[in-house]
Amino acid sequence: MQAVAIYFATLVVACAVNIQYRNAITGSDGAIGLTSCFIGTLNLFMLKTIPHVTHFYEGLAYILGGATGAVAANFLHKRFFNK
Numbered sequence: 001m002q003a004v005a006i007y008f009a010t011l012v013v014a015c016a017v018n019i020q021y022r023n024a025i026t027g028s029d030g031a032i033g034l035t036s037c038f039i040g041t042l043n044l045f046m047l048k049t050i051p052h053v054t055h056f057y058e059g060l061a062y063i064l065g066g067a068t069g070a071v072a073a074n075f076l077h078k079r080f081f082n083k
Helices: 002-026 029-049 056-081
Strands: none
Touching: 002 029, 002 056
16 A cells, blocks of 8 residues: 555646646746645655665555656646646
């Protein structure tokens, strides 16, 4: 269960960071501010609830969650913000 939580937490953080980057490229200052607050909140949550990796599959969850989140952000931003 811990690995699932790590996976989804890193997925959401990576997704938010990549959306923030895409907002910065397009010059959306308000969206940058909102995503920055969201990323800070997510990072605080992760630091408090997932303090360390104790098993191989938890480390793998960090890696795969980040990769999946980055790809998801690219897809979501193109789908919803580039119209």
